[in-house]
Amino acid sequence: MDNGLKTRELEPAAALACERLHGVRSRIEAALRQAGRAPDSVTLLAVSKTFDAAAVRGMAACGQRVFGENYLQEAEEKIAALADLPLEWHFIGPIQSNKTRPIAEGFAWVHSVDRLKIAERLSAQRPPTLPPLSVCIEVNVSGEASKGGVAPAELLGLAEAVGKLPGLALRGLMAIPAPETDPVAQRAAFRRVRDLFDDLVARGHALDTLSMGMSADLEAAILEGATLVRVGSALFGSRKIQHA
Ligand SMILES: *Cc1c(COP(=O)(O)O)cnc(C)c1O
Numbered sequence: 001m002d003n004g005l006k007t008r009e010l011e012p013a014a015a016l017a018c019e020r021l022h023g024v025r026s027r028i029e030a031a032l033r034q035a036g037r038a039p040d041s042v043t044l045l046a047v048s049k050t051f052d053a054a055a056v057r058g059m060a061a062c063g064q065r066v067f068g069e070n071y072l073q074e075a076e077e078k079i080a081a082l083a084d085l086p087l088e089w090h091f092i093g094p095i096q097s098n099k100t101r102p103i104a105e106g107f108a109w110v111h112s113v114d115r116l117k118i119a120e121r122l123s124a125q126r127p128p129t130l131p132p133l134s135v136c137i138e139v140n141v142s143g144e145a146s147k148g149g150v151a152p153a154e155l156l157g158l159a160e161a162v163g164k165l166p167g168l169a170l171r172g173l174m175a176i177p178a179p180e181t182d183p184v185a186q187r188a189a190f191r192r193v194r195d196l197f198d199d200l201v202a203r204g205h206a207l208d209t210l211s212m213g214m215s216a217d218l219e220a221a222i223l224e225g226a227t228l229v230r231v232g233s234a235l236f237g238s239r240k241i242q243h244a
Pocket of ligand 1: 047049070092093176214215216230231232233234
């Protein structure tokens, strides 16, 4: 999308937001061209954690509609403050089992499902008036003990069970591979996620979402088939607040 004309009429902070958004969209388009993929085949999820509602409103004014949050309480405040805008909210952080209800009620998507108990609670607590909650299973392809995500060996069983829950729509996989600066190593990790995704599709799961790639490695992810990239700092600037 070209916001060139509009950008010049905006305040400096807003103009910077639109410039960053335009820059990230250009990176996505270039990677899609390099991969020989269709121009609109990647969704940009703007990760707004630690940035306030005004920053999200500014990004929305540039044309961004889909936002991701990691921390429930922080997300709830922003969602309430921005209820006048037609935004789509994705939950991408670790989920405690006593926090599933507000997530099931307040979000369109959850990317970080990694155990059945959480999936069952989200399904049971999804209001019947809403469409099923779109979910991705988070898979831990780098084997980092400290990170969330199901081990690849456990993925098939979890996907079978999650796929049967009536309140959820299993859409695909999410991964946060260990950070690598070498693009070859980045691609190898994303390739492992892609192989797991292809295996589930071959087994009959109707998946359409491969949620992988962030500010530093979105090109590698797109080259390996990402359909959704989760981008924070390249859009909002570096995060000053660090959560535990
Ligand atoms: C913070 C975060 C992102 C965005 O990371 P950046 O490097 O700022 O683009 C993406 N996905 C998850 C799960 C995150 O927690």
